[in-house]
Amino acid sequence: MSEVPAQQAVNQQPQQQQGQSGNRLAPKVEDLYLESYAFTTAAAIVGSVDRKIFVLLRDGRNLFGVLRTFDQFANLVIQDTVERIYLDDENSDGTKDKVRRYGEVYRGVFMIRGENVVMMGELDIDTEDDHLQGLEQLPFEVVEKELKERHARKVKEEKLRSKKLLSQGFVNDFVKSDMY
Amino acid sequence: MLPLYLLTSAKNQPILVELKNGETLNGELVNCDSWMNLTLNNVVQVSENGTNFLKLPECYVRGNHIKYMRLPEELMDYAKEQTLLNLEQRNRNQKRRTGGNFNNNRRNYNNQGNRNGGHNYRRNNNNNNK
Amino acid sequence: MDHNSNGGGSHQSGHTNNQRRRHNQSQKPDGPKREAILDLNKYTEKKIRVKFIGGRQIIGELKGFDQLMNLVLKNVEETLRDPEDDHVLTKEKRNYDLVVVRGPSLLTISPLDGSGEIENPFAQSTE
Numbered sequence: 001m002s003e004v005p006a007q008q009a010v011n012q013q014p015q016q017q018q019g020q021s022g023n024r025l026a027p028k029v030e031d032l033y034l035e036s037y038a039f040t041t042a043a044a045i046v047g048s049v050d051r052k053i054f055v056l057l058r059d060g061r062n063l064f065g066v067l068r069t070f071d072q073f074a075n076l077v078i079q080d081t082v083e084r085i086y087l088d089d090e091n092s093d094g095t096k097d098k099v100r101r102y103g104e105v106y107r108g109v110f111m112i113r114g115e116n117v118v119m120m121g122e123l124d125i126d127t128e129d130d131h132l133q134g135l136e137q138l139p140f141e142v143v144e145k146e147l148k149e150r151h152a153r154k155v156k157e158e159k160l161r162s163k164k165l166l167s168q169g170f171v172n173d174f175v176k177s178d179m180y
Numbered sequence: 181m182l183p184l185y186l187l188t189s190a191k192n193q194p195i196l197v198e199l200k201n202g203e204t205l206n207g208e209l210v211n212c213d214s215w216m217n218l219t220l221n222n223v224v225q226v227s228e229n230g231t232n233f234l235k236l237p238e239c240y241v242r243g244n245h246i247k248y249m250r251l252p253e254e255l256m257d258y259a260k261e262q263t264l265l266n267l268e269q270r271n272r273n274q275k276r277r278t279g280g281n282f283n284n285n286r287r288n289y290n291n292q293g294n295r296n297g298g299h300n301y302r303r304n305n306n307n308n309n310k
Numbered sequence: 311m312d313h314n315s316n317g318g319g320s321h322q323s324g325h326t327n328n329q330r331r332r333h334n335q336s337q338k339p340d341g342p343k344r345e346a347i348l349d350l351n352k353y354t355e356k357k358i359r360v361k362f363i364g365g366r367q368i369i370g371e372l373k374g375f376d377q378l379m380n381l382v383l384k385n386v387e388e389t390l391r392d393p394e395d396d397h398v399l400t401k402e403k404r405n406y407d408l409v410v411v412r413g414p415s416l417l418t419i420s421p422l423d424g425s426g427e428i429e430n431p432f433a434q435s436t437e
Contacts, residue, residue: 059202059247068256075183075216079256109256111183112248113216116200176396177200199417201365201397211347219347223420224431228397233431236359237424240348245363245417 045070045120052123053078058116060147060179062086064123065110074114081107085143086135101136103143118180151179181263187212187249189259195220196250197241202228205239216243348419350375357422358383363415365396369422370409379413 037043048067055063055076065081084104155176162172181189190209197205197218207223218241225234353372360381361367370383386406392398 057247069181069183069186071182071184077183077186079253107250108253109251110248111187111251113243113246116247177202201417205418213347217347224428233428235424235426235428235431236420239418239420241418242363242416 041074042070042072045074045076048120048122052125052128053120054123055112055120056118056180057112058118058178058180060151063107063110063112064128065107071114074117076110076112076114076117076120078110078112079108081110083107083140085140085147087143087146099134099136101138101143102132103138103140105140154179181259184212184214184216186251186255186259187216189262190251190255193252193255195252198247198249199241200245200247205241207236207239210238213243216246217241218243218246346377346379348379350379350381353419353421359418359420359422359425360411361417361419362411363417365391367391367399368406368409368411370406376413379416381411381413381416383409383411 034040045067049069051067053065053067055065055078057063062084063078063081064084065078067076068079069077082104084102087101158172158174162174165172187209191211193209195207195209195218197207197220199205204226205220205223206226207220210219210221212218220239220241221237223236223239225236225239226232227234350372354374356372357369358372359367359369360383366388368383368386368388370386372381373384374382384407386409388404388406389399390402390404392400
C-alpha cells in the first residue's frame, strides 16, 4: 500500500474496495451505481408493465398492445398488438379530407428493438378508443397502400431537395427509414 | 423475463424479423446471442416493396440492424409458466433457508421503490469487482 | 442494502440448488449466449451471399474469417442496384477478385446453395 498519503487525500473512504489500493485508475465501486434510479429508462417503463401502451416506431408505425417485458435498452415485448395507421388530412392530390381515416390490423406478439422506438406511453383503456369516434375506418391494406405511396413521394421529394441543397453546399439530413 | 431470455426460449419456433431497411425475414429461429444476432432456417426473405421473394436455407442476421421481431403467441404462455415456476422455486428455496421467515423480501419482483428501478443490476456488477 | 441478494440460486450457500430441484422442475431459463452463433467453418470454400448495411449485396467464396466476423472472399460478384431506388437490383454486376469484408458492416449472411427466387409464398388463393 504505497502512496498512502496521496491516496487518503483523494479517497476519503477507508480501504473497503478490494484491489483498489495501488491502482488509482481503477473505477471506484460506488461509481458503478447511480445516486438515484428515479430517472432511468427502466424506472420510467417499469410502471407500464402489464398495461396497455402505445409505441411510435421510427418508421412511423403506431402499435398498441400490452407491455409484457423490457430491458435496459428499452427493447420491448408487447402482446396482443394492434398496428394502426392514421392517415391525416392531406390527400394524394393535395386536397384536404373531410374526415380522417385509419386502418388497423392485429399482429400478435412483438419484440421491438429499443433503438427503433421514438416514444411510448401508457394508455387509459377506458378512453383509448374515444378519438376513433370521429374517424373513418378503412381496411388495413387500403390504408397501408396509401401510406406507402405518401412515403414514396416524400422520399422522392427529399432526394430532390438533397441534390439541390448539395449543389449549393448544404447537406440535407434525411434518413429514409425515419418517417415519424 | 427479459426480452433476450424470451428470444432464447423461442428457439425452433417460427419468427418474423423486420430489418431497419424494411426487408422481412420469415423463418425458424435456430440460435440467438446477447447482441440479438440471429441464425434462422428455412427463411423466406421479402424485399421492402413486397414484390421480391427469396428462399434461403439458412440466414445469419446482425442484431443491430433489426427493427422488430414477431413471435408466436404460444411463446408468451410458455414464458409466463417459466417465470411462475422459477418464482415458486425461489420462494421454496428461500423458505427452506430462512425457515419460513421472509425478512427482507429480497426476491420482490414487483418493484416497490427498489433502488435499482426494479432491476437487479447488482448481480452483474458483482462480477466486475473481483 | 442486501449485498447477498443474488436474485436467484444463491452461489454462496454450501448446498447446491441442484439438490433441491425436483427432477421435473425446469431450471432458470438459458440466457443469451456470448460466443458466436454462426460457425463460418461450414461455409469456407463455399459461395455465400452477403448483404451490407447500406444495401450492397455480393456473392463470393468464403476463404477466411475471424471472431469479429470480418470475412475474406474470393471471386466476388456485386449486384448493382438501381440508382433511383436502392432496393431494386439490376442485372448489372461488378467483379472483384479478393474482398475483405468488415464485420461491423455486415447485415446478413446466407449460403448460395439452396437459395433462389420464388413466387409469393404467402399469397392466398383467390376466392
